[in-house]
Amino acid sequence: xxxxxxxxxxxxxxxxxxxxxxxxxxxxxxxxxxxxxxxxxxxxxxxxxxxxxxxxxxxxxxxxxxxxxxxxxxxxxxxxxxxxxxxxxxxxxxxxxxxxxxxxxxxxxxxxxxxxxxxxxxxxxxxxxxxxxxxxxxxxxxxxxxxxxxxxxxxxxxxxxxxxxxxxxxxxxxxxxxxxxxxxxxxxxxxxxxxxxxxxxxxxxxxxxxxxxxxxxxxxxxxxxxxxxxxxxxxxxxxxxxxxxxxxxxxxxxxxxxxxxxxxxxxxxxxxxxxxxxxxxxxxxxxxxxxxxxxxxxxxxxxxxxxxxxxxxxxxxxxx
Numbered sequence: 001x002x003x004x005x006x007x008x009x010x011x012x013x014x015x016x017x018x019x020x021x022x023x024x025x026x027x028x029x030x031x032x033x034x035x036x037x038x039x040x041x042x043x044x045x046x047x048x049x050x051x052x053x054x055x056x057x058x059x060x061x062x063x064x065x066x067x068x069x070x071x072x073x074x075x076x077x078x079x080x081x082x083x084x085x086x087x088x089x090x091x092x093x094x095x096x097x098x099x100x101x102x103x104x105x106x107x108x109x110x111x112x113x114x115x116x117x118x119x120x121x122x123x124x125x126x127x128x129x130x131x132x133x134x135x136x137x138x139x140x141x142x143x144x145x146x147x148x149x150x151x152x153x154x155x156x157x158x159x160x161x162x163x164x165x166x167x168x169x170x171x172x173x174x175x176x177x178x179x180x181x182x183x184x185x186x187x188x189x190x191x192x193x194x195x196x197x198x199x200x201x202x203x204x205x206x207x208x209x210x211x212x213x214x215x216x217x218x219x220x221x222x223x224x225x226x227x228x229x230x231x232x233x234x235x236x237x238x239x240x241x242x243x244x245x246x247x248x249x250x251x252x253x254x255x256x257x258x259x260x261x262x263x264x265x266x267x268x269x270x271x272x273x274x275x276x277x278x279x280x281x282x283x284x285x286x287x288x289x290x291x292x293x294x295x296x297x298x299x300x301x302x303x304x305x306x307x308x309x310x311x312x313x314x315x316x317x318x319x320x
Contacts, residue, residue, distance in 0.1 A: 002026040002283055005057040007076050008067030009033035009042045012090060015268050016065055017046045019275025026279040032057045058083045063283060065275075066090060070161070074099040077114065081106045087114045088278050092169045092303075093296040100300060104293040113282050118173040118291035118299075119270040120235070122277050125246045129237055130178060132244060139241030144179050144215040146171040147231040152221035152259050154197045162199035164189060164306050167219035172299040173291060174235055175207065175215050181298060182207035182215065186315045187306035192222040205306055224261055232264065 004020050006013055009031050020028045030049035033039035039050045051057035054076060058064055064080035066073050066089040074094045080087050081103065093116045094100045107114040120126055132138050148167055152160075160166040164187070175182070185207050189200035201221040209215055218231075225231045233248040251265040281287040305316040 002063060002279055003029040003061040004063045004065065004279070005029050005051070005061035006031040006042070006065045006067055007033075007054050007057065007080075008065075008090075009035075009038040010067060012271070013042050013067050014045070015271035016067060016275055017042065018268070019272040020279065021046070022272055023276045023279040025284055026063075029061050030057055054079065058085055062086065063088065063279065070165075071095060074103065077103055078106055081110050081112055081114060084110055084112060086112045086283055088117060088275065089114065090117045091119075091173075091296075092165060092300070093293070094300075097297055097300045097304070100293055100297050104297070107293065113278075113289065114293055115278055115282065115289035116173075116291055116293065116296040117271070117274055118170075118177070118295065119274040120170060120174050120246075121177045121290050122273040123246065123266070123270050124273075125244075126174070126178070126235070129235075129244045129246070132242070133178065133237070133239070137242060138237065138239030138244070141179055141209075141211060141213040141237060141239050143213060143238045144175060144209075145217075145234065145236040146174050146215070147218045147234045147236075149218070149220045149223060149225040149231050150233070150260060151224045152201070154193050156259055157193070157199070157201055157221045158197045160199070162189075162203075163201055163219040163221055164203050164303060164310075167221075168203060168205065168217060168306060169299060169303060171205070171217040171219060172302040173295060175209075175217065176295055176298055176302070177291065178235075178237060179209050179211065179213050179215060181210050182302060182305075182318055183210050184208040184315045184317055185302060185305040185309055187309040189310050203306070203310075205309075207302075226261075233266075 028048045031039045032051040043050045063086045187205045189203040205217040207215040236245040248264040253263040255263040309316045
C-alpha cells in the first residue's frame with residue numbers, strides 16, 4: 001500500500017483526496033496544514049490523521065503532495081525529496097526557474113519521482129488529441145487555441161498573483177504537451193475591475209511555435225462567456241487534415257458557486273486523473289509522468305517570457 005501525505009489542506013485537497021481514494025493500492029495517511037482546523041476538516045472527511053509538523057508527516061509516508069501556496073512549494077518539496085519521498089507538487093511548481101532546477105537535481109540525487117500537477121494533460125480527450133497529433137491524423141498542426149474566461153470577484157482574484165502566473169501556467173503546459181516549444185512569445189495584459197485589485201485579470205498571448213504553428217492563449221478573470229458555444233475553458237487544435245477540441249462546457253452541473261456560475265465537472269476529474277496516474281503508473285509501475293520538472297522549467301520560461309513581453313512591449317525569443 002502506497003502511503004500518501006498532504007502538506008496543505010486548502011480547497012484543492014478535496015480533489016486530490018478523491019484521487020488518492022480512487023487510486024488502486026494507495027491510501028491517504030495524513031495531512032498537515034499551518035491552520036490545524038483546516039487539516040482536521042479534511043482528515044475527518046478522508047478518515048486520516050492530522051500530523052503536528054511537516055517533518056513527522058514526511059517520515060510517515062511514501063509520497064508527499066505539496067498543496068500549499070506557490071512561495072512555499074520549493075521548501076516543502078525539497079524537504080520531502082531529501083527524505084527520499086516521491087513528490088507531486090501543485091502548479092506553479094515554484095517561484096523561479098532556479099528553484100525548479102534545484103528540485104530536479106535533488107530528485108536525481110535521491111532517485112525519487114517528482115512531478116508537477118499539469119492536470120489537463122491527463123484528461124482522456126487531451127490524451128486522445130495527443131495520440132491523433134503523433135499519429136499524423138491531424139496532419140501538420142496549424143494553430144492552437146487555449147481560452148479561459150471565468151469571472152472571479154475581486155475578493156477572490158485578489159488572492160492570486162494575477163492571471164499570467166495563476167492561469168497561463170496551465171495554458172503553457174497544454175501548449176508544450178500538444179504542440180511543443182514556442183520560438184517567439186508576445187503578451188499583453190490589462191485590469192478590468194472596480195479598481196480594488198491591481199494585478200492583471202486578463203492577458204492574451206500569441207506564440208510562434210518551433211514547428212511553425214501559431215498559438216493563441218487567453219486567460220481572463222474579468223468576465224464569463226455565456227454566448228453561444230462559449231469560451232469558458234476551451235482547447236482547440238487545428239491541423240491540415242483535421243481538428244479537435246476540449247471544452248468545460250461539455251460537462252456542466254447547475255450548482256452555482258462563489259467563483260463559477262455553474263460547476264464545470266471536467267476540472268475535478270483532471271485532478272483525480274493526475275493523482276491516479278502518478279500513484280498507479282509512476283509510483284506503482286515505474287512509468288514516467290506525462291509532465292516532468294524539465295517541462296515545468298520550460299513552462300516557467302514561457303511565463304517569464306510573457307512577463308518580459310508585457311514590461312518591455314516586444315516579442316521575446318525563448319531561450320533554449
